[in-house]
Amino acid sequence: xxYLDQVIEAPPNTIERRITGVTSEARSRGYTAPKEATKAAxxxxxxxxxxxxxxxxxxxxxxxxxxxxxxTMAEAPRxxxxxxTARRRTVYRVPELARLRDQALNSLKLxxxxxxxxxxxxxxxxxxxxxxxxxxHVPSVKSRPPRNVPVTYDENHxxxxxxxxxxxxxxxxxxxxxxxxxxxxxxDQWCQLGRARLSPDTG
Numbered sequence: 171x172x173y174l175d176q177v178i179e180a181p182p183n184t185i186e187r188r189i190t191g192v193t194s195e196a197r198s199r200g201y202t203a204p205k206e207a208t209k210a211a212x213x214x215x216x217x218x219x220x221x222x223x224x225x226x227x228x229x230x231x232x233x234x235x236x237x238x239x240x241x242t243m244a245e246a247p248r249x250x251x252x253x254x255t256a257r258r259r260t261v262y263r264v265p266e267l268a269r270l271r272d273q274a275l276n277s278l279k280l281x282x283x284x285x286x287x288x289x290x291x292x293x294x295x296x297x298x299x300x301x302x303x304x305x306x307h308v309p310s311v312k313s314r315p316p317r318n319v320p321v322t323y324d325e326n327h328x329x330x331x332x333x334x335x336x337x338x339x340x341x342x343x344x345x346x347x348x349x350x351x352x353x354x355x356x357x358d359q360w361c362q363l364g365r366a367r368l369s370p371d372t373g
Contacts, residue, residue, distance in 0.1 A: 182218040237329065240280055244273050244328040265361035267341060274338035275354050275368075277331035278306070282319045286370040287311045292353035294339065303332040 189211050193203040248269060250262040278297075279289055288311045296307040304321040324330035343349060345363040352367030 182215050182221075185218070186212070186215055237280070240276055240329045241326060243276060262359070265357055265359065267345065267361050267363055268357040270334070270338045270341055271354060271357060273328065274331070274334040277324075277329050277334045278321070281321050281331045282306050282308060284308060285311070288314075289354065290368055290370045293351065294348075294353055295350055297335060297353060299332075299336070304335060 189208060193208055196203045248264045250264065252259050252261065275289065278284070288308050291309055291311060292306075296309065298305045298307075300320075302320065303323050306319045306321055308317050308319060310316045321331050323332050327333055342355065342363065347355060347363060351365075354368045356364030356366050356368060358364065
């Protein structure tokens with residue numbers, strides 16, 4: 171706690187989560203964290219929670235993606251120059267599979283307004299092509315109720331969730347993906363399709 175408080179000056183909520191995490195991890199390994207120690211740590215946090223500048227620290231709530239952001243990502247150049255501090259000085263070229271996957275993932279996420287956790291558990295069978303576009307079944311995640319969301323065509327082909335999904339699904343199946351498997355799979359730098367579904371942190 172001293173390191174989080176005095177060295178990196180983490181916000182109080184972050185410190186409190188770390189305290190809970192440490193006690194929970196200790197319990198899972200067969201140890202018991204002294205109650206007096208955890209109580210003392212939380213007592214020490216109370217003054218910090220009254221400090222407005224400390225409470226404002228941290229990244230805060232992420233800004234919602236907008237259609238303009240989606241177009242920028244979809245139209246980004248496929249060749250990426252190396253960062254100034256990168257060890258490898260070669261130009262990275264985004265694999266076609268990854269580009270199509272990301273277009274489908276981002277356009278669907280914006281249209282359906284899903285969280286990363288929901289996107290990560292989608293399967294191909296949850297996304298059906300219908301006359302007007304797509305019908306997406308979003309399963310229950312983290313106590314949120316399941317729902318069915320209609321998805322329609324967009325004028326911009328690069329950001330149209332229906333066209334992007336169909337393009338990604340077509341190349342994914344040609345590459346050997348399970349037609350009933352995860353909707354979004356990993357792709358390595360050599361354009362090889364993986365078998366593992368994307369995690370929430372990746373999505």
